[in-house]
Each structure stands twice: as C-alpha cells, then as structure tokens.
Amino acid sequence: MTTSRYLPHGAFFRDLNEAVDGYFESTKTSRQATPGMWLKTIFILTWFVSSWAVLVFAATTWWQALAAALSLGFAMAGIGFNIQHDGGHRATSDTQGWNRAMALTLDVLGGSSYIWHWKHNVQHHTTPNVAGHDSDIDIEPFVRLAPEQQWRPAHRYQHLYTWFLYALLAVKWHFLDDIKDVITGHIGTRSFPRPKGFDMVAFVGGKTFFFTWAFVIPSFFHPWWQVLLGYFIVSVVVSLSLALTFQSAHCVIGAAFPSGEGQREWARHQVMTSIDFAPRHPFWTWYLGGLNYQLEHHLFPRICHVHYPAIAPLVRAVCEKHGVEYQVMPSVGFALASHARFLAQMGRAPDAATVPVVA
C-alpha cells in the first residue's frame, strides 16, 4: 500500500492539526527541541562516552566490566530513543544540519541513518502493521507478527523463542542487514535507492568508526575474547531495549493489522495501529524518548518527543469526538505481557480457509 491508497485527509485529520497547532500557538512554544531537550542530549551522550571509557580503560574486575557494559548498552538505546529518532524525523530543530547531526548518532552506534530513513520513516511510518510493507513486522519465516503472514508449525512456540531473536537484533544490523541491504538495493522485498555521495561516505565512515571504538581500541587493552564478550553483552541490552519498546506499541493485543488494500484515512490508520503505554510515567517518558506515546508520535512525527505528554490529551479528545478508538496500556509490564500474548495468539494455527498456511 502506498499513501496514494489512503483516502484524502478528512475532518479527523483537520481537527487533530487544529488542536495541536492551537497548543503551540497558545503556549508560544516551538515544536522542536526545548533547552531541556538539548540538556538531555548532552547528558545521554556524556553517559555513553563515560560508560565506554570506564569499560575499556578503568574496569578491573568482572563485575565492574559488567556494570559498565550494561550502562553502555542502556546509554546507546537511550541515544536511539531520544536523539537519533527525533533527528531522523527532522523533529529536533528547524535547522536541517542539526537534525542530520542527531540522525548520524546512529552511524556512530554501528547502524546506518540512511537505511533507517528508508526502513523507519518510509516503510514503517507510511504503512504501520501492513504485512509486506512494514519492515518492523517482518521477521519471517521465523516469527509471525501479522494475521496475513504465513503460519508455520514452529510458530506455536514463538512466544517462547522470539525474545532470543530480539536479543540478536543489533548484531544482525552491525554485521548483516545494512551491508546486505546496500549490496542488494532492497530492504525486505522492497527496493530503495542505494546511498550516494555524502550518504555513502557516512555509511562507510560510520561503520569504520563503530568497529574502531567497539573492537579495535578495546583490543589494545583486553584479550580478544573479553572484547567479544563485552560487545555481545552491550548488543543484547541495546537489542532488547529497542525491540521490546517498538513491539510494545504496535504488536500487542488490540492493535490493528489492516489489509494493504484497505480504504481508510492515513490518520485513522496511524491511530488503529499504535497504542500508548505507561503514559505520564516520569522515568519511561524520559528514557523512551516519547515512544510510549507512540500514537502521538505516528500522528506528529515531526514534533520533538518532549511535547507528546502535553499534546496527548488533545489528541485523545479529538479521537473521542470522531469515534476513533484511542488505546492506552497502563504500564510497561502490561505492554510486555500484551506482546507475549500477541505472540502466542499469532502462533496458533489459523483457520486454513482464510490465512495461507505452509505445512
């Protein structure tokens, strides 16, 4: 499905924009990063660099190294949630250079901001939860994350084993996906333009920089097996943090998985497929970069995440006025349990008459 398949924007979209525009006009605030957001950016980047420095240069016992590795993993996920994600959506600043700089933090972490743009901004945000179009729900053939995806007998156990696959997400990005995507010119089944010019320099430079700080420099100070073990622990923390946060907002009981051919408004589609969790929880709202306000994020991805708690009640009121269900889960634990139940539900053998089944 492409955006052209969506119905034209209607009164729901207009009312959402009126409510949110009204908020920014009446409070005279910018939609982009506030001074508090810049401080948060500096804090998280400092947390990242100091965790790495302690891990490589200062830790002398196994428990000090483990604590530093866990800290580094959570700091890296924090950069993804708060800094790179906003920058990639051009929500940090009116100055594109700042957005670009924030987006490039993903390349520092071993990912690729260029491929992320196509995967996340284009594929995921345009068609969330549409099988065959949203790469975030494509873990086929190992995991079935949408009713339209083919069921296989092993999926009966996916609520038990999928967590281990999530834990390997970053390793897969670092060593496989990005490089394979650039060589083939495809993300999943969909093609995308290969990086050129600055984008190619950032891709190669980012990977080189990442491998230098993650493997080369530590190997001057520690045996190779300790470097690999440290990398693995950090990667597992990053992977689980990212995967569970995104899956908790889309792949849960109550989220819709619309057909690619469905006729609906873009804004309704975004609300049907996104569910907030743990709203107003001070720690999660701070650490997850507003991704617990996923519904607001999908409607207004160009607004910096620090504004989501303020606009959420306005969005909810417009949804209620238009009879669009606004779904919220009360806590992180509830969201994770809902994702586990969703995995079990998708893993059950479907009605063969309605869903394609592979023996």
Ligand SMILES: [Zn+2]
């Ligand atoms: Zn996003």
